[in-house]
Amino acid sequence: MSKVNKVVLAYSGGLDTSAIIPWLKENYDCEVIAFVADVGQGEEELVGIEEKALASGASACYIADLKEEMVKDYIYPSLKTGAVYEGKYLLGTSMARPIIAKAQVECALEVGADALCHGCTGKGNDQVRFESAYAALAPQLTVIAPWREWDLRSREALLDYLAERKIPTTATLEKIYSRDANAWHISTEGGVLENTWNQSNELCWVWTKDPEDAPNTPEEVSVLIEKGEIVAVDGKAMSPYEALVYLNKKGAEHGVGRIDIVENRLVGIKSRGCYETPGGTIMMEALRAVEQLVLDKESFEFRESIGLKASHLIYDGRWFTPLCRSLLAAADELAQDVNGEVVLKLYKGQVTAVQKRSPNSLYSEEFATFGEDEVYDHSHAGGFIRLYSLASRIRALNEQKK
Known part of the structure; x- marks a missing residue:
């Protein structure tokens, strides 16, 4: 093993990272510092975490509040691109990894x-996301991935490992589901979800109400957008994080933002998860509604291509790359005119933009009306269509000659 003197571990306080601290000290004979990222996973996850890290053998524990920065500098720029992985996933887990890795570095x-050091397994995407960020930001630092080195292969083995060293833990064998949470979303994997023929049950959903049990009366929220960013909700100015927390609560009450998906992991394995992104789903719908008013056809098509490419870059852990920066910059430029107000209806798991307006709207009622108008000459369309279809016409004439 490489000789290291001091290692900073991305620490969550869970079973894996609790076992990693003594394992590092025993196998690398090094000082271990625990680094905790507060990305909005919930206060209950952070209570007593410093004491737990020190009890596990860490020499120190640093806790960084990254909530506002994550939403402002990572989630909002991603929203402008329209990034949605494989048509459904709003990138909840992968959205938090770049800022955690950056702060850890x-x-x-x-x-x-x-x-x-990180506690990611050798099967998942997170090992790639963390280590790609490390490589981009501090390539001189040694990277240790215990799950690729140690022989502890089960939850029981990890519990036995801690018990032998008299290190306290609140973890038990009864844990069925694997969860990951931040301000943007919460994911649930494992348990009944490992068989794709099994329907999800109530244990698979944590934040959101079952849409069938959601209120029978719709609720409306008003969102104000400036340059592709939500700046106020229901008439109140809010920071990016405040807006997300507010909309999370509203969306969760109405069962908004649930998906049950089988996705393609970067390492080639398909995995199934139940993801809840209530506030994010509302935000995405609001931005797209203003885009419909503001972006012309070619600009909208280009923004869609940015979103598709960005979704893979973010999912694959390539945030700190020139290509990702370029896509974010392009999306930000397109978003300069994305200003407006949207009213969204929340009802039984659905969010629908029911009112939208923008000072930069390209929609003209005068031109779009089905009634009589004085601004559009229908006869002009004939020449346009003839030129638009000219290549097809010439091709068909050539075929006829043959």
Whole structure:
């Protein structure tokens, strides 16, 4: 094993990272510093986490509040691109990884560490996301991935490992589902979901009401957008994080933002998960509604292509790359005119934009009306169609000659 003196571990307080701390000390004979990223996973996840890290053998534990920065500098730019992975997934887990890795690297450089460590398994996407960020930001630091090195292969083995060393843990064998949460979403995997023929049950959903049990009366929310960013909700100015928290609560009450998806992981494995993104689903619908008013056909088509490519870059952990920066910049430029107000109806798991307006709207009632108008000469369409279809006409004439 490489010789390291001080390692900064991305620490969650869960079973895996609790076992990693003593494992690092035993196998690398190094000092371990726990780094905790508060990305809105919930206060209950952070209670006592510093004490837990120190009890596991860490020499120190640093907690970074990244909630506002994550929404402002990572989620909002991603929303402008329209990134949706494989048509459904709003990139909840992958959206948080770049900022966590960046803050972890900053912590490591500040404390003079020579190594970074994460608790990602060798089957998932997160190992790629973390290590790609490490490579882009601090390639000189050694990276340690215990799940690719140790022989602890089960939850029971991890619990036994901690028990042998008299390290306290609240984890038990009864955990059925694997969950990951941040301000943007919560994911649930494992349990009954491992068989794709099984329907999800109430244990697979954490934040949102079952749409069948949601209120029978619709609720409307008003969203104000400036340059592709939500700046106020229901008439109240809000920071990006405040707006997300507010809309999460509204959406969850009405069962908005649930998806049950089988996705293609980067490593080639298909996985199934139940994801809840209530506020994000509302935000996405609001931005797309204003885009419909503001972007011309070719601009909208280009924005869609940006969203498709960005969804794969973000999912694959390539945030800190020139291509990703270029796509984000292009989406930001297109969003300069995306200003307006949208009223959205929340009802039984659905969110629908029912009113929308923009000072930059290209929609003209004068031109679009089905009634009589004085601004559009129907006869002009004939010449346009003839030129538009000219290549097809020439091709058909050539075929006739043959």
